[in-house]
Amino acid sequence: MIKLYDYELSANCYKQRLILSLLDVPYESVPVDFFPGLEHKSDEFKKINPLGHIPVIDDDGYVLWDAHAILVYLAAKYDPSGQWYPTGDPQLLGEAASWLLFAEGTTNTASAARLYVNLGYDFDIDVCRAGAHRLFRVLDEHLWFREREGLDWVCSGSHPTIADIAIFPDVVLSEEGGVSRLDYPALRRWTDRVKALPGFTIMPGVFPVGTS
Template identity: 55%
Template sequence: MKLYDFELHAECYAARLMLSLLGVTYQTEAVDFYPEAAHLAPEFRAINPLGRLPLLEDGTLRFGTVQGILSYLAAAYDPTGHWAPDTAVLRGEVAGWMAVAGELAATAGQARLIETMFADGDAEAARAGAEALLRVIDQHLWFGEVEGRDWLCSATHPTIADIACFPHVVLSEDGGISRQDYPAIRRWIDRVKRLEGFTVMSGVFPTSSAL
């Protein structure tokens, strides 16, 4: 298995995190997302016409979106079925939060790219969009805690929805977005970091108890 990867890319981190949580052995091939924009080069587009990272190869299979990668890994490598539950309710919930992860990429993720990799765009508009999403997520998590729920979906365990959303939330401060006003999100981040197999990246640190 090979992951085409850029160390500082939030969605590449989501793929690496999922692989680590599942204990899957894989190789990486670095793609210079910034500053070279190698993901847009003809050589890379020949294997992923979308020109996007991450890209996962497993034998003859290729998955060129983070949503596809997380869904595939959970279905193929999680014998418990916890990461991608197969009940109607949880499948619907996971799909909904995967869509939210896409919105986080377009707001919090975009603000981070503008601030750290000089991407084009309106940083203030991206931050405003991210703040609106974070308020909704924080409220959702807070009410969930009141009801005894720790994760984005109603399952008693994390799902790929948590992994899809986590990188853009935990890296949001790189885009100038404070998490000070989102205590339920901060507690959720801590819970994700305590999962067996959790792995870090630049800007993402282990919990204090793990130091």
């Protein structure tokens, strides 16, 4: 069974729990004492991920780190429909890759602001928040145009992709980092659509559809 090195309050670990739940794949959560224990920085943990980051998965001996790389692997391996990671459609695949890189940006801004507020990380909070708003504005306009085409998701297909899953936690938890979503109505509608997906699962700070 897949082992997920996991911390309940981590947005990046939640990305993995979410795709596993959406794909209905069983897994074992291996709790990492991220805070206050800093277990991810221990010599023992660095044998698993020398970067000292979570999440990491161990799928029957195959160890993989990096939140977005793990999404690629899980969807490629465990989604027989091929829709979550659309390898059969070069254009959609290109879009998914592009938005996965965008998600690195939301992680490094919106989610970094959350780490600053919740766990006291030493980040420049003004830079994090300004960066998050810049990206949220881009995404909000993008989603608004998608809606005008009758499309619901970040990529241009009719089915969500791992790009939605990579970005969603950074967006939906942003208020914890002091990044308001009030000015981004299309972004709020999109988070509600993600929350309505069959198999959707919550984490602390993420509320069921229609409540935030």
